[in-house]
Amino acid sequence: MFFRHEKIETNVILMAVLTLITVSIGGLVQIIPLFTIESTIERVDGVRPYTPLEVMGRNVYLREGCYVCHSQQIRPFKDEVERYGHYSLAAESMYDKPFQWGSKRTGPDLARVGGRYSNDWHVAHMISPRAVVPESVMPAYPFLAERRLEFADIAQHLKALRAVGIPYTDEMVANARADLEAQVNPDADPTALLKRYPRAVVGKFNGESAVITELDALVAYLQMLGTLVRFADLPPDRLRQ
Amino acid sequence: MPTKIEKDTLSGQDTTGHEWDGVKELNTPLPTWWVYTFYATIAFAVVYCALYPSWPWLSGHTQGLLGYSSRAELSLELAAQTEARAKYVDRIRAASLADIRKDPELFNFAMAGGRSAFQTNCMQCHGAGGAGSTGFPNLVDDEWLWGGSIDQIYATIAHGIRNADDKSRQSLMPRYGADDILTAAQVAAVTDYVLSLTGRAKATPEGAKIWQEQCVACHLADGKGNQELGAPNLTDGIWLYGGDRASIYRSIYYARNGSMPAWSGRLDDATIKMLAVYVHALGGGR
Numbered sequence: 001m002f003f004r005h006e007k008i009e010t011n012v013i014l015m016a017v018l019t020l021i022t023v024s025i026g027g028l029v030q031i032i033p034l035f036t037i038e039s040t041i042e043r044v045d046g047v048r049p050y051t052p053l054e055v056m057g058r059n060v061y062l063r064e065g066c067y068v069c070h071s072q073q074i075r076p077f078k079d080e081v082e083r084y085g086h087y088s089l090a091a092e093s094m095y096d097k098p099f100q101w102g103s104k105r106t107g108p109d110l111a112r113v114g115g116r117y118s119n120d121w122h123v124a125h126m127i128s129p130r131a132v133v134p135e136s137v138m139p140a141y142p143f144l145a146e147r148r149l150e151f152a153d154i155a156q157h158l159k160a161l162r163a164v165g166i167p168y169t170d171e172m173v174a175n176a177r178a179d180l181e182a183q184v185n186p187d188a189d190p191t192a193l194l195k196r197y198p199r200a201v202v203g204k205f206n207g208e209s210a211v212i213t214e215l216d217a218l219v220a221y222l223q224m225l226g227t228l229v230r231f232a233d234l235p236p237d238r239l240r241q
Numbered sequence: 242m243p244t245k246i247e248k249d250t251l252s253g254q255d256t257t258g259h260e261w262d263g264v265k266e267l268n269t270p271l272p273t274w275w276v277y278t279f280y281a282t283i284a285f286a287v288v289y290c291a292l293y294p295s296w297p298w299l300s301g302h303t304q305g306l307l308g309y310s311s312r313a314e315l316s317l318e319l320a321a322q323t324e325a326r327a328k329y330v331d332r333i334r335a336a337s338l339a340d341i342r343k344d345p346e347l348f349n350f351a352m353a354g355g356r357s358a359f360q361t362n363c364m365q366c367h368g369a370g371g372a373g374s375t376g377f378p379n380l381v382d383d384e385w386l387w388g389g390s391i392d393q394i395y396a397t398i399a400h401g402i403r404n405a406d407d408k409s410r411q412s413l414m415p416r417y418g419a420d421d422i423l424t425a426a427q428v429a430a431v432t433d434y435v436l437s438l439t440g441r442a443k444a445t446p447e448g449a450k451i452w453q454e455q456c457v458a459c460h461l462a463d464g465k466g467n468q469e470l471g472a473p474n475l476t477d478g479i480w481l482y483g484g485d486r487a488s489i490y491r492s493i494y495y496a497r498n499g500s501m502p503a504w505s506g507r508l509d510d511a512t513i514k515m516l517a518v519y520v521h522a523l524g525g526g527r
Contacts, residue, residue: 032299033297035299036298036299036300039301075311076311077315078318078319083361085507087312087315115507116362116365118404118500118502120376120499121366121376124375124376125365131375132365132376134368135369207495232506
């Protein structure tokens, strides 16, 4: 035989060098495509970083493990598109760290749940899912409607997200607290908020409580999911990856 | 380690030549079927990589000889589906709602299409059978908040209620207690008046006075409501938010002002028409 494995097994230096080469190939195969990941993101308008209130709502979504039962990815299949709407784009999760695509649907996909139901429905449904959908197997989350949202450190949240690559500007960080409060106050002037975060949904999401609760943040997050890209005025060639 | 390959007398196979304290290892070849299946999978992988998108590269990935993409396949499937449905859907798009109801063929198609759209988009609030729940109106009875003619139902579905759509149905009941328009005692008095409309309490003169001042503009003097404003009939014993004293008190104190999304941006016009036909035919259409 031209190359005897005995030679490798009995020569520790040779073995170490060859091991290093083999492992490097494995690493490169995994790492190199990451440098070209930009090429997989469609160039569409409208996707923006989450508002401070949506960030907090997303944190509640993660904390409660919503992703265990709900996916956020509409696959390009006929049945999914018919039920949930346009298939998800990579661009739509580019500010998701980590993304919430999920892999299991005990409940429905939530990638385009935004605007589908009223705020009141979300509140009633979170407090008691079976009050509105008798067939539902979702657990109830009534405590979210009562728990005060802790957002004293909201600016730090935005800074942390900026550190992992979400383009929050200094202005957004400086106004984080004001923006959060403005989004949940229908009587406030939303101009500054909407300038920083176009198409943000403003409202007192949880009408059951006068203070800002965790449910306000969660519903704000749910109500924006999948609403940022306007597919009606999107030429198909822009969806090319 | 000295190696000496020898033939095993019992199995007829060669040994590997390794020996540990007298224990030798047989070098039995893999079953032929397994080996050829393995070669076949390697060949399959090569062919697959050539035909389909596979290898990532510095600026994208190989596209494959077939030019397959799941997105392109989806648009072909959707186009084929649109074409298959076009026979009816195009007619539904062109016909008026009244004409759809008159044409048995279109009506059947609209009922089936409306039913499936209802199960996808509407049942979460209005229930699988359309019977609604607290806060979400029953669509199978013949009481309507915003009108039960098929055109009114169509407008409600297309533009929704109290949302940001330009043509959304709009009205706003004041939060009588929460915004200090009435005191708690006054809200209680007018609650009694509302209960008296269904004969369940005795109205006080104070309650009647507040009713005249605050409520008749929308709910009308007899309490039968006004569908132009979505002001419910308070005399029919149907209560969207509960008809007991506490619920009615709460409705007056905080107001309810339920909302419904506009579906015109989400569903195409033919689907909204089919939904209108379906909801109208659920039992309560006027």
